[in-house]
Structure formats: structure tokens, C-alpha cells
Amino acid sequence: MSDTAAMALRGLVKHFDTRLAVSGVSLDVPAGSFFGLLGPNGAGKTTTLSMAVGLLRPDHGDAFLLGYDVWRSPAEAKALVGVLPDGVRMFDRLSGPELLAYHGLLRGMPAETVDQRSRDLLDVLELGSGNRTLVVDYSAGMKKKIGLACALLHAPRLLVLDEPFEAVDPVSAALIRDILQRYVSGGGTVVFSSHVLEVVERLCSHVAIMSDGVLRMTGTLDEVRGDRTLSDVFVQVVGGRVATGSELAWL
């Protein structure tokens, strides 16, 4: 494992029942990079990231976050990482401010710091520090924003975000992009998964492409892209059908 890796995965394997979801993924995410994990639906991105941050126990393999083994010293590893899991419900019967306070206190932060940072985040993300609406009644974009706020609250050195731009309107997406870029230029590392190529191409310094549970390509954006567009590379690497034949004539 190199010293500069913010996240290092070694031979992660996961079966669900009889299906092999992730088969032997090894990956190094350099510290200070903006890392995009690309792949079609069902490629194993969420499974991989869940194993990397300690939400899902791998069948084989190891995961290191900032040098700490997630499965052997979870407390140290988790303290330095902020996570936005996709498709995972938050404690959505709390209001936004309540949810942030909950996260902050669970992280062992002093109440004053929690209050200060929560208000900052709620104001910047335009969620309102006095807003009593329950998170369950938030729109999809607001849910992503409050999730991101929870992940940022303890000022982690590594952010792991699963599909942060899914179902987010363009204005919120721009805001999230700005926050993440600022975070990386301040020395943080972002790892995020997506299947929206434009976002990845615009933001990332490093890219990895997954399909069928296997890591197909990894490197800096320019290494992966070469002289083609990312979209061409993606389709070629992943394979699959991009045009219909004569089957849907009845449509």
C-alpha cells in the first residue's frame, strides 16, 4: 500500500446468495484526488463502496482508509471519513437541523461546534437552519444536500459519495459541485460513483471504470481517456448494445 493512498482496496470479493457481485477489486485512490468510479447500473459500484467504508462485510479482501484497516480498526477509520450512501434512508423522521445535530453528537463533537457548523452548512446549502420540515418530506435534491451536509459535518479528510448527483436538479448539482471542488482544493479527497459521464469528465482528476463486478480500467482522466471521448471509452470497455434493431416495430 502506498503512503499517499486515501483509499486502498485489496482484492475485495462479495457474493449475494449465489451471484458474484464484486470479484476481486483492487484500487488505490491517491490523497487529494477527485476520484470518479464509473459503471453501468448493477456493475457493483455501490457494493464496492459499501465494503470500502465498512457498511458491508466483504467475503474476501481488505479495505484501508487513510492507512487504517476498516475492518480491524473501524473506529479510527470511520472518524476520518464522511459517507453519503446511495439508496440508504437517513433517519428521515428528523428535521434537517435535528439530523445534523444527531450526526455531530454521534461523531463525539462538542455541542457548540455542532451548532455552528450545522448552521453554516444549512445556510450554504439553502436548507434553512430553522426549517422544521421532516427530511422524509424533502425533495430528492434536498435529501442529497442534507446527506452531503451530514457527511461534511465533522470535516473528514476523505469523502465517499455514492451517486451524489442522482436525481438532483441543475442548480443544486452546481452547488454540490462547487462545494466538492473547494473541498478537494483544500486538501480533501473525494471518491464518488456515477454513471453520468459528463459530470465525471468535468470534475475528476482520476477515473475507474467497473462492470460486472470487475474493475476494467483505472488511472488519471487523461490516461483513461487517451485521445477519445470518455463516452467512447466507456461504451467500448463496458460493451453492450447502444442501438435497437427491428424488434420494437410495434412501438
Add this chain to the structure above:
Amino acid sequence: MALTPTAAPVAVGVRTFVRLKLRITANSLRGRTTRIVMFVLGAVAACFLAVLGHALFALPGLLDRPVMAGVLFPFGGAVLMLGWVFLPLLFFGVDSTLDPAQFALLPLRRRTLIIGMGTAALVGLPALATLAATLGMVTSVAHLGGLGAALAGLAGVVSGLLLSVVMSRAVISAFATALRSRRARDLATILLAVVAASIGPLELTLLGVLNRADWDSVEAIAAVTGWTPFGAPYTMGLDVAAGRAWAVPLKLLIVLSAVGLLVWWWSRTLEQAMAGTAGAGGRAVTSDSRRPVDQLLFRWSPRSRFGALTAREIRYWWRETRRRAALVTLGMAGVFLPLSTAFAGGGGQATGLAFIVGAIAPIGLANQFGYEGSAYATNLATGVPGRLEVHSRAAAHALFTVPLLLLVAVVTGLVADRPEAVAAQLGTLLATYGVGLALVLPISVRAAYALPDTSGPFSLSSGGGFSKALPGLGALFGALLGGVPMLIVAWTWPWFGLPAGLAYGACAYLLGAHLAGRMLDRRMPELLAAVTPR
């Protein structure tokens, strides 16, 4: 491309629904050993109960005792039917293998849907077990009155099963719809109270009569019950055997009109259930100028992880529909069960029933991690230690439950006119509650299962509702057994009941919480996977 209309739609039959239910049940078992084991255990338990019930109902015929049958059948049948309505509310949750909301987009007539869902509800362990048990009545009347009586009995038993299923579905659907909207909770609370209170008078008369052992009036009440929808299906065969064949069409009419009314009611609420929660809307948004930490925590909460966890749990017990339903039902059962018996003049029984409340109370925690589903990932990602997790959840639950137990103890003591027994009663209640928690907490870690991602308060995930409730029921009986020593202590030395019960319950709780915490530390990711709906 031109849009060509598809061929004329084929009518959807009942078989489609039944096959769909069987397929979903089978798929939910595939490749999951624990679930298969639970399912088999559930099937064995259902078989056992069915055989027991069959034997019980067949006994009067085999002994040639028509009078015994005349009392047993209407009462036994009515108890079964009430069980169909109340057991899902209290313990099991409704098997929502076929959730009406899933059919909302399909072009189905309401009629088709009702018939299909009703038939699918008949295909299941509880319905089969009930049928097998009540067929014992047919055996009885065949011995008493020959073939004609047996046929009438069979018709009665089958219509009785139909009525039970429809009643259960209708009542639960109505409650679910009522409790789903956050605004309607007050109305729902009142409704539940009315229903729970209506058991009171029934029990009162029954117990009052039984206490005096006045068999004439028991028979009279049985005869009257035989003319209500609860008893009518189960007395038809007896009527033929006793030469009152004219009663059969009348009773059949009673049962079928009851079924018709319930189906109508059910179809009304079903439509609302299909519309789902889309329009449920939030509450009026007001601004809160307090600091975020003060918004989450209560004034008296410690500013710590424990404080945050408990405060969140307390808010969840009230804000989450499934938990609120559990809490409201517990409150009703807790107050009305002992109260109604105490009024019936059975101070002793009231004490006994109150004792059961202490054991029922922890059941709400049997699948506590399932309530919030994948949101548990938050606690996992922030690294909450197992014991802290378990203690904070138990503390929040106790905050609601211990005052209830105190109320139960005071009410039963006063109504039974034994105020001096209140302290000892509270002691036994705390003892059973502690033992119950000790059993339920490890169960909640080991046997957690995902609840469907709806806000329907009584819904269980697909299939095997009965088998999923088994560990909780086991804990209930365990808590009752575990509380017996304290019951004896409280009877023998009433003054010593409270401290002994408190100490006993606390010790049991600490042991159970320690065990559950250790288990949780080892299996947090597995627990998250188990409660994540797929």
C-alpha cells in the same frame, strides 16, 4: 413508429393472484436457510394448533354431549374470529405479500382486486390452520346429527373462515389507512380505544357469568352469540342436529350479509391504500430559531452520544407510523385488558392479566432495527458501539413503557380494591418487563428482518408473517415464565415485591443488554443487510 393497440385484454382471474402470492412466498425463502427454518417452525406450530383445535372441537361429538357443543362452538368460534382481528394488530402485522399499492397502475377493476386479494389471503398458514381446527366442529355435528348436520356444519365452517379473513382484512386496512396520515393519528387513537373498549363489556359479562358458574345463563349467552355473525357460522350444524334446520338459511344470511358489508368497507379503504402515501403531505412548516442541537435533544438529555441516540429514538417512537401503532396498541391493551377483567369482579384475574402486560410490552422491540431499515447505516458509519446502541434504545422504550406499567399497577390495584398491592404489582410488572427486554434485545439483533418501505403501520414484508413473529412470541412466554418467581415473592411477602421485582428485572435487563451489545458489535454489517429492504 405507429402505436398499434394490443390485443383485447384477457380477464385477470383469481388464480393469478394466488399464484403470485405463492411465487412471492417461495422466492422470499429461496437460498435463505434461516428463513426456511423459521417458515418450517411456523408451519409446525400451525399444524400443532390446528390438530389441537380440531381435537377440542371434535370432543363434544365424540362424547355425545350436545350441550357442551352448544356452548363451546359459538364461544370458540367467536374467540377465533376475534383472534383474526386482534392478533395481527397486536403481534403479527399483516402479511402484505400482495400490497394493494403495487396494483395501483394496473387496469384492474376493484371487484377483481378484492376477490383476488381475498382469495390470496385465504392461501396461508393461519387460514389453513383455522379451517383444519374448525373442521373439528363438522366431525362433532356429524356424530350428533348425521350427514345433513355435517353438510350444514361444513357450510358454516367455510363461511366462518371467509368472514374471519374478510373481517381481519377490513379492520386492519381501515386502521392502516387511518394511521398512515400523520394528521389522522388522534382519530385513529380514538378508534382503537373504542374497539379495545368494546372487548371490555363482552369479557365482563362472560367472566361475571362464569364466576357464578351459572350454566343456564352461559347457555343463554351462547345461544345469543350463535345469532351474531361471530357465532352464527359455527352453530349451523348444531341447529340441524337439534332439529332447527330453519335456522340455517337465516344464519347463512347473517354471515353472508356481514361478509358483504365488510367487503364493501374493505373496498372503500383499499382504494385509499392504493393511492398510497403520495398525497399524505407534511405538516405545516414553522420556523424554529433554536440551535440545531437543542432542536434534537430534550432539555434534560445529556449532550452526548447517548443523549442523541435516546432523543432520536424517543422522537421516532412518536413520528414513525409503525412504531406509533405499536405504542398505541400496547397502551390500549395495557389499560383495557386488566381494567375490563377487574370490573368483571375478578381481582385475581386482573392481577394475572396485568402481569401479562409486562411481558407484552417488550415485544415492540423484537424487530426494533427493522423499523428504521437502512437508516441504521448512519449509526454503523459513525461507529456507535453495540452496548451504547442497545442501552439507548431500551432507555427510550422504557421512558414510554414504565409510566404505562405504573398506571396498570395503580389501576388494577384500585379497581380490585387492594391499594396495598400496587407496589408489589409494579414489582412483578418491572420483573417481567426486564426479563422480556433481556430476551427481546438479543432477538432484535439476531432475528431482525426488513419491513417493506411503506408507511403502512401494520405491514410486514412479504411472506411468513407468522414465522417472523415466532421469536417475539417465544420471548413473551419466556418473560412470563421468568416473571413467575417474582409473582411468588409478591404473593408471599407483598412488602418485598417492589424492590425484589425491580432488582430482578434490572439484573435480567443488564445481562440481556450486555449479551445483545456483544452480539451487535460482531454483526453490525450483517444486521444492516438484514434490515435493508430489497
